[in-house]
Amino acid sequence: MARPNPVQLIVKKRDGGALAPGQIRALIEGFMGGDIPDYQMSAWLMAAFLRGLDEGETVALTEAMLRSGKTLRLASVQAPKVDKHSTGGVGDKASLCLAPLVAACGVAVPMISGRGLGHTGGTLDKLEAIPGYQVRIDARRFERIVAEVGCSIIGQTQQLAPADRRVYALRDVTGTVESIPLIVASILSKKLATRLDGLVLDVKCGSGAFMKDLASARALARLLVRVGRGAGQRVAGLITDMRAPLGCTIGNALETAEAIEVLRGGGPQDVRELVLELGVLMLKLAGVHKRAGAARSQLSRALRSGAAAERFARMVAAHGGDCRVVDDVTRLPRARQRVPVPALRSGLVRSVDAFELGLVSVALGAGRVRADQPVDPAVGIVLAKKPGEHVARAEPLAWLHCRSVASARVQLGPARRAFEIGRRRSKPEPLVLDTIEE
């Protein structure tokens, strides 16, 4: 077959047509092979952004980006393999808990995670708060750790879905990031590169999430599930609340410490609940349980018994990290200063804005605005009050963990404004807003 002319592929999408799978493949292959320059790809991406991609095109794009690199078969891993992907939020430390917890229940979790960007945090940054933890290891060591420990969390490698990395870099500088089908293809092409038995998605919804309302979160979740299935992957997902930060901590070492609390059977109720709900879906997709109740019981036992925490310690050790943090979180980096954010009035905390606190956390140094910036593992925010709680005047709403009092002081106003205080309690919303199963 003659290679299609790139201009024809652009014009077809520009005019609202649907490209055939072979045309999508030719586009990605041409782009990776150098026949299609950046300026043609970016014109196509803008046309795709504005005209949309249908499900078939999104499946084809996912598969073409997946095929641009290697796949990880993990042949030596005997257990069923399941991964989880979150669309990103504030204070979301669920991955750190889930990987060892689900591994402790007999399911392998070969997890490839990302870094924080903008107001959202990233699992790799949180793990790197543990002294010595290496997120960049080669594929053989990754496979060995998954086979021996049951779980491993690493960063994206150069070999997996390189087309996604190049396409994403171009989207980032051409205003074509916020497209549901392009996001779906990007997420799935990376996840499908590890041959999984199941993939569980946590689609966040609310101010702290990419999807601000339930309708768009549902659209993303449903397309993820359908396209995943179209590409031969079993996928299930939850839509979860991300109006307020998850748990009581924002910032890398602070969140890792909170994740360890959860793994030891404690921790904040919302984090624990999210971990159990996602864990149930993972065990069900892996075929370990058919019923949610049984799965939930096994997961709760693994938290209570210490099995999950022990699994986490083994994973940290296998990655070169200091596994003593599991018994002593004071071994994690700690900020020099703590500055309270006092309430200006008494009342009931009606809401806590995750997006605003995410930005405060970035400003304190816990996150980054550009992908190449370093983060400070020690700094962040500890919430003293969660939605529904009472606060007295001058009582701390939160504590800013910071390098200097001066750096925290300019954030006091923004941090305080994230807390809405009123007379009446706002109606509590459930954590899980919807479940999308196959």
Add this chain to the structure above:
Amino acid sequence: MARPNPVQLIVKKRDGGALAPGQIRALIEGFMGGDIPDYQMSAWLMAAFLRGLDEGETVALTEAMLRSGKTLRLASVQAPKVDKHSTGGVGDKASLCLAPLVAACGVAVPMISGRGLGHTGGTLDKLEAIPGYQVRIDARRFERIVAEVGCSIIGQTQQLAPADRRVYALRDVTGTVESIPLIVASILSKKLATRLDGLVLDVKCGSGAFMKDLASARALARLLVRVGRGAGQRVAGLITDMRAPLGCTIGNALETAEAIEVLRGGGPQDVRELVLELGVLMLKLAGVHKRAGAARSQLSRALRSGAAAERFARMVAAHGGDCRVVDDVTRLPRARQRVPVPALRSGLVRSVDAFELGLVSVALGAGRVRADQPVDPAVGIVLAKKPGEHVARAEPLAWLHCRSVASARVQLGPARRAFEIGRRRSKPEPLVLDTIEE
């Protein structure tokens, strides 16, 4: 003012916003200065293609591209200066007639023309059919010829509106050519670089034109007039029929010979009529006549008296060309072979498809598919029948002027299919479909 982030400019257009004039200027200046790479410009162009540009944005884009280069003041030219621009058609030799004709009526015509591409012909290719004619001369010689002869027709120079050239080259390979506001800004930025007292537009409409229907031709014509005015240029325009080829010839030397016939007071009625109608607008815009009747009389006299032909001969000589062609068109290149296109049935010619014959002409070698291809000045098509005329079975509909009988033979079918023959005469349509004045 801080330079706007290119991504913000892309996102604003992507989301349907209107860029401020300063933002459009920053976009073009950034692109020309190297701060905005091709891939960001092409994403913006696709967003502009799909979201449109409003009148203010189109004026700003025109002015920004105009300011990217030099302007030609032509200070030594005393007469009012008027130019004409056609949106491109088949068999359109009006420019070759108009420049000397209007100059013979006391108005200077500093005309910057283009080459043929696809099914449409170009004035420069037609002029180059005259032995010795130089279309590439420097700005000083151009000015001297306009001052002394009253008209000069040259090609686009590197100095005038270089941003338009770079933007167009990018549009050509990114599927963003067919956008009315982008076309308007491209046309006007080039034309405004010569400081004119008036610009007359010939917006073609029909199968042989870029605009296939009257509504889109009107939209283009009106935006050209409004944006021209917004940029301080007096503009008027005609919408003219381009369903059938203009005149009886298609191909460079053939069309130049036909233009000379018109300049000598003869030639086909439709070409003559178009030249007079456009000439009237040019003389009115120049302020030479207020009434169309008086302008038309002066133009007709200049054709009858030989003044227009004499002016053409002087222009050709000033460009180094063989001006004897004006008295002896056999000095123009002639094709070796002539192959008739016989009618398969008798009847009345109901229509002649300009687009189809334009493609046949390209196939014979008279035109080009890519901008860097050479053309054969000698080859082309001579129509033996025009719409409304009777044809007998086996009588020629047209003659293909070609390098070899073999090259013509494969074009016989396509050429014949361009002629629709029926029993009844189709209703004749006027040549001028609409007039758009200020």
